Amino acid sequence: MIPVSPRNGGRVDLSVVIPAYNEADSIRRVVARLCEVASQAAETYEIVVVDDGSSDDTNEVVKSIARANDSVVALRSSVNRGKGSAVRLASQFVRGDAVVVIDGDMEIDPSSLKEYVAILNRFDICIASKRHPQSSYHAPIMRKFLSVSFNKVVRLTTGIKLADSQTGFKAMRGEHFRRILNVISVKRYAYDVEILAVAQLLGLKVAESPVRIAQTSQFSKKAIMYMFVDLLGIVYRLRVLRWYQRNLANPKLEYKPVIPI
Numbered sequence: 001m002i003p004v005s006p007r008n009g010g011r012v013d014l015s016v017v018i019p020a021y022n023e024a025d026s027i028r029r030v031v032a033r034l035c036e037v038a039s040q041a042a043e044t045y046e047i048v049v050v051d052d053g054s055s056d057d058t059n060e061v062v063k064s065i066a067r068a069n070d071s072v073v074a075l076r077s078s079v080n081r082g083k084g085s086a087v088r089l090a091s092q093f094v095r096g097d098a099v100v101v102i103d104g105d106m107e108i109d110p111s112s113l114k115e116y117v118a119i120l121n122r123f124d125i126c127i128a129s130k131r132h133p134q135s136s137y138h139a140p141i142m143r144k145f146l147s148v149s150f151n152k153v154v155r156l157t158t159g160i161k162l163a164d165s166q167t168g169f170k171a172m173r174g175e176h177f178r179r180i181l182n183v184i185s186v187k188r189y190a191y192d193v194e195i196l197a198v199a200q201l202l203g204l205k206v207a208e209s210p211v212r213i214a215q216t217s218q219f220s221k222k223a224i225m226y227m228f229v230d231l232l233g234i235v236y237r238l239r240v241l242r243w244y245q246r247n248l249a250n251p252k253l254e255y256k257p258v259i260p261i
Helices: 027-041 058-068 083-091 110-119 141-158 174-181 191-201 221-240 243-249
Strands: 012-020 045-052 072-077 096-102 125-128 136-138 169-173 206-209 212-214
Touching: 012 027, 012 083, 027 045, 027 058, 027 110, 045 058, 045 083, 058 072, 072 083, 083 174, 083 191, 096 110, 096 174, 110 125, 110 169, 110 206, 125 191, 141 191, 141 221, 169 174, 174 191, 191 221, 191 243, 221 243
Parallel strands: 012 045, 012 096, 045 072, 125 206, 136 212
Antiparallel strands: 096 169, 125 169
16 A cells, blocks of 8 residues: 655654445545644644545545645555544554544534643543533434443453443554554444554553534444454454464464454
8 A cells, every 4th residue: 555645754743544335426535634633733734534445536536636635645455444444554654753543424523623732731641522521522322322332331341441342532642652553353333442442452642632523424333243243353362362462472373252343
């Protein structure tokens, strides 16, 4: 995978990673908005858009943006593998001392990005939390119920003591981002949980911050099933195989999932 961008090499202060799937109609607006907030948060930045095997023109649109804007990088997976896989692909190319990952559908307001990056002066990771008392969170009642229920299961099975692990807006110090993403194996739904499980093993400090989020869609039955399958895989690797612990010491280990998804 060769990134499409006329940029020169070297470090930047901030990398913003956007996993995107079939977002051709909105990706120009999304990238423009994130360029705006990134420029307020850092002197030098890059916007890394990962097209996760879209069936529309998302990749062509992003490549055209990248050719016109040195700060935008276009990456593409040849097939749709999932958000976790897209973020892991980006981890091979990001140059930022800080890395922000945010969903490309703009259900999450990115205006607090500057505050998230500033928090990395005191913490290793800053995550958006729908259940922070200062958050604004609008979603269907059933989606809220399933979100709370999944978080309780996550806390019980992994020991992650955070009120929300699933909101798609996170900031990390670059060195931690690259190390963690080198270890994770979840390709789709619960990669956020896997990141936090590995961060916990590394003893990293995690801050939960307010977020403004408006969601209108419901979880599909398939998505719910896969989220729990992903979580079971994480728990199995964490508690039974102790695979993460061994992989952190030896990054060349390979993991073959019991149930490939």
